Each structure stands twice: as C-alpha cells, then as structure tokens.
Amino acid sequence: MSTGLWFWILLACAVAFLTKLAGHLVPARLLEDERMTRVAGALTIGLLASLVAMNTVSSGQDVVLDARIGALVAAAIALLLRAPFLVVVLVGAGAAALLRLTGMG
Amino acid sequence: MRRFWASPAVRIGASISVATGLYGISFGALAVASGLSVPQTLALSLLMFTGGSQFAFIGVISGGGTGAAAFGAATLLGLRNAVYGTQINRMLKTPWPLKLAAAHVTIDESTATAVGQEDPAEQRRGFWVAGVGVFVLWNTFSLLGAILGGALGDPARWGLDGAAVAAFLGLLWPRLKGREPVAIAVVCALVTVLAVPHLPPGIPILVAGLVAAVWGWISHGRADEGLEPDVDPYPSGGHGATDPTGGEVR
Numbered sequence: 600m601s602t603g604l605w606f607w608i609l610l611a612c613a614v615a616f617l618t619k620l621a622g623h624l625v626p627a628r629l630l631e632d633e634r635m636t637r638v639a640g641a642l643t644i645g646l647l648a649s650l651v652a653m654n655t656v657s658s659g660q661d662v663v664l665d666a667r668i669g670a671l672v673a674a675a676i677a678l679l680l681r682a683p684f685l686v687v688v689l690v691g692a693g694a695a696a697l698l699r700l701t702g703m704g
Numbered sequence: 705m706r707r708f709w710a711s712p713a714v715r716i717g718a719s720i721s722v723a724t725g726l727y728g729i730s731f732g733a734l735a736v737a738s739g740l741s742v743p744q745t746l747a748l749s750l751l752m753f754t755g756g757s758q759f760a761f762i763g764v765i766s767g768g769g770t771g772a773a774a775f776g777a778a779t780l781l782g783l784r785n786a787v788y789g790t791q792i793n794r795m796l797k798t799p800w801p802l803k804l805a806a807a808h809v810t811i812d813e814s815t816a817t818a819v820g821q822e823d824p825a826e827q828r829r830g831f832w833v834a835g836v837g838v839f840v841l842w843n844t845f846s847l848l849g850a851i852l853g854g855a856l857g858d859p860a861r862w863g864l865d866g867a868a869v870a871a872f873l874g875l876l877w878p879r880l881k882g883r884e885p886v887a888i889a890v891v892c893a894l895v896t897v898l899a900v901p902h903l904p905p906g907i908p909i910l911v912a913g914l915v916a917a918v919w920g921w922i923s924h925g926r927a928d929e930g931l932e933p934d935v936d937p938y939p940s941g942g943h944g945a946t947d948p949t950g951g952e953v954r
Contacts (some may be wrong), residue, residue, distance in 0.1 A: 607771030608744055611761060612751035614775075615782045620807040622789015623798075638920035639784045641888050645916020646781045647756065647876035647891035649909045650763045652725075652896040657908075659768050662900055670866025674873045682892045683723065684874045688730045691870020696863030 666698035713826040716937045717833030719816045722811050723792055724755070730871055732849020733856070737864045738766030742850045749846035753839060754811050756875055757782040763868060769906020777811075777909045782809020788815040795819075795827045805953045809835025813937075835936075884923065893917050 655667045673694035677687045708714055728749065735745040739764060748758045757778040764774035789810050792798075795818055798806040814835035818827045856862050880886050892912040899908035 600785045604740070604744065604765075604771050607775045608740075608747055608761070609751070610878055611757070611775045611778045612747065614779050615752045615754055615785070616808060618779070618782050619785045619789050619810045620809065622791075623793040623807050625786075625790070625801055634921060636787060637923055639787050641920030641923065642780055643756070643784050644876065644879050644885050644888045644918070645892035646760065646909060646913045647872060647879070648775070648892040649896040649912030650760055651869065651872040651876055652708035652893035652912075653757055653767055653900065653909060654763055654865070654872055656897055657767055657900045657905070659905060660903075661819050662753035662897060663907040666863070667866055667869050669732060669944070670863065670869045673866075674870035677870075678874065678877045680868055684871075685727045685730060687874040688727065688867045691873075692863035694863065695866025695869075696861065697864070699861070704787060 666695040669698045670695040706828075711826060711829055713821045713830030714833050716820070717814075717830045718837055719854065720813050720817055720834050721837025721841055723836045724837065725845055727755075728842040728845030729852070731755065731842075732846040732851075733758070733853030734766070734849075734868050734871065735762045735846075736850045736853035737868075738762040739855075740765065742847070742854065745845055745850040746843070749843045752782075753808060753842070754782050754785055755842070757810075759871055759875065764906040764909060766865075766868065767905045769903045769904070769909075773904075773906025773910065777906065777913070780910070780913045785810055786909035790813070791815060792818060792831060795824065796831060804895075806831075806835075809839055811835065811838065813838050817937050823906060824893075827852060878894065886918055888919055891919075 651671070655671050656662045656664060670691040674691040676686050677690040681692065731749065732745055734760075735748065737741065740748075748761060752758055752761070753951070759779040760781045761774045764777050765771070769777075789807060792806060792810050792815060793803075796806065809832075814831045816877035817834040821827045821830050856864070876889060880889060892915055895915050896908045897911045899911050903911065
C-alpha cells in the first residue's frame with residue numbers, strides 16, 4: 600500500500616485522539632451547548648446511514664443493485680430479531696455469498 | 705480480587721469487553737479486504753481506537769475513495785467522542801497523566817458502562833474495565849481478523865461486501881430511536897445514493913454529513929439524539945445507561 604495512505608491513517612488517528620482529549624480538557628459548558636450536542640448526534644446518524652447506503656449500492660461512481668441489497672435486508676431482519684453484532688455481520692456475509700452462488704447477485 | 709469482581713460495574717464492563725472485542729474480527733477482515741495491509745489495520749485499532757470511525761475509514765477506502773475522504777468521514781464520525789469526554793471528565797476527574805489514557809479509551813462502550821452507574825467509585829471501575837478490556841480484546845481480534853481476511857482471498861466470494869453493509873447497519877441501528885433519527889438516516893441515505901454518480905468516491909458521505917450537521921443545527925428535537933452509545937450494557941431498564949448526555953450525571 601502507498602505511503603500516502605499511511606499518512607492519512609496516522610493523521611486520522613492523531614485527530615481521533617485529540618477529539619477525545621478535547622472533551623476531557625475543554626470546559627464542559629462549551630461542548631455541552633445544546634446545539635453542538637444536536638449537531639454531533641445528527642452527524643453520527645447521518646454518516647452511518649450514508650455509509651450503509653454507499654456500501655450497499657455504490658460501485659465506484661455507479662449505482663449498482665446486486666447481492667448487497669440481499670445482505671442489507673438479511674441484516675435488518677437479524678437486527679429486528681435482536682441478534683448480536685457479530686451474528687448480524689455473518690448473516691450479511693452469508694446472504695451476499697449465497698445470492699452470488701445461486702447466480703442472483 | 706474477589707471483591708473487585710463482585711462489583712456490578714466490573715462484571716458489566718467485562719462482558720461488554722468480550723462482546724465488543726469479538727467483533728474486532730469483522731473489522732480486521734473487512735479492513736484487509738478493503739485493501740489495507742495488516743500493519744495499517746492494526747494501526748487503526750491501536751491508535752484510532754473508535755470502532756465507528758475505523759469502519760468509516762475502511763468503508764470509504766473500499767468504495768474507491770481517497771485517503772483524504774476517509775480521513776474526513778472518520779474524523780466527523782469521531783466527534784461524538786468529545787461529548788463523551790466531557791461526561792467522563794466530569795464523573796471521573798482523572799488526574800494527569802492518567803487523563804491521556806482515559807481520553808484514549810473514551811468510546812461508546814466505556815462511556816455507557818460508566819454512565820449507567822451511580823456511585824462514583826463504580827463509575828470509575830466500570831469505565832476503566834470496559835475501556836481497557838475493549839482495547840485489549842478489540843486489538844487482539846482485529847489482528848486475528850486481518851490475518852484471516854488475508855487468507856480468505858477474493859472478498860466478494862465470501863460475501864465480505866455484504867458483511868460491510870451489515871456492519872454499518874448494525875452500528876446505525878441502536879441509534880434509530882424515535883422519528884427524527886429515522887428521518888435523518890433516510891434523508892442522508894437518499895442524498896448519498898443521489899450523489900454517488902456525480903461526485904468522486906467517498907465525497908457523497910461528506911455531503912450527507914453536511915446535511916446531517918445542518919439538520920442538527922436547526923432542529924429542536926431532543927438534544928442527545930444519536931448520541932446514545934451503540935451498546936446498552938444495562939438492557940433491563942437501567943437508569944440512564946443509554947443516555948450519556950442526559951441529566952443523570954452528578
């Protein structure tokens with residue numbers, strides 16, 4: 600892998616640590632401003648939802664519907680049945696692999 | 705030692721460590737499948753050490769995004785840890801230089817375990833047991849997953865792309881409590897799908913992040929929506945366990 604990726608990995612790690620440390624150092628009332636808390640919460644939901652969508656349908660810059668849709672549905676069912684995280688991940692993998700194996704993906 | 709393990713916070717912290725640490729195996733396998741080397745994968749688990757951001761980073765890379773876009777997604781997703789940090793700091797009042805270690809293990813799991821306790825000594829025990837426990841097991845299983853993932857060969861054949869979809873849905877799911885979080889999720893997913901054909905890989909995630917941030921800025925809903933740690937160590941109606949930003953903390 601390129602040294603370029605190492606740069607971004609290490610920078611992201613440093614900023615992740617500084618973010619956590621900032622919470623411990625900055626006066627509480629600054630970070631506990633209701634509006635900032637709302638932004639942080641909405642951001643967390645929005646980014647995760649976006650990552651779900653991108654990993655389900657994107658193939659580079661194309662939108663492709665394939666076995667990953669099946670993985671999404673299977674994972675949602677597993678979550679509705681209150682399966683633990685690792686089981687959800689395995690169900691997603693199994694669904695995608697199975698759909699491909701049967702030529703439907 | 706026996707009294708240590710008799711503490712409810714210690715036992716809860718330990719069980720959350722095992723449950724979370726185990727799924728480090730899926731992170732390791734997916735990271736290698738996305739094109740990272742084993743040392744790069746382990747660097748993320750050791751140094752970044754916040755699962756959502758780690759998954760975001762490799763999710764962008766596997767979608768063909770640049771290192772800069774992966775950095776952006778991981779950093780934005782990690783912002784909630786700053787809010788957790790203020791909670792932990794107020795509860796634990798950790799002295800220097802221990803504060804540095806406390807900051808590093810300030811994650812969903814350790815925050816949820818600490819906030820669910822009322823006694824300050826229990827809060828401290830719960831935080832450290834969950835934080836250090838997850839750290840040790842998460843890194844161990846990340847390494848194991850990375851080695852296994854490398855041995856699997858073609859990721860698509862094993863459905864690893866489906867595993868990534870399931871992993872992100874699993875991270876999102878516990879935060880979808882109430883109507884507004886669901887609305888934010890649906891809108892951001894749609895924005896992403898619409899943006900994918902028009903923007904370089906990875907950038908649609910940042911656009912969705914911007915939409916979510918603006919939504920949060922103008923919203924008047926409950927302040928802590930989406931800021932509930934993605935684990936609930938106290939599922940049987942524990943007090944404030946899923947509410948680290950709420951008024952439970954003294």
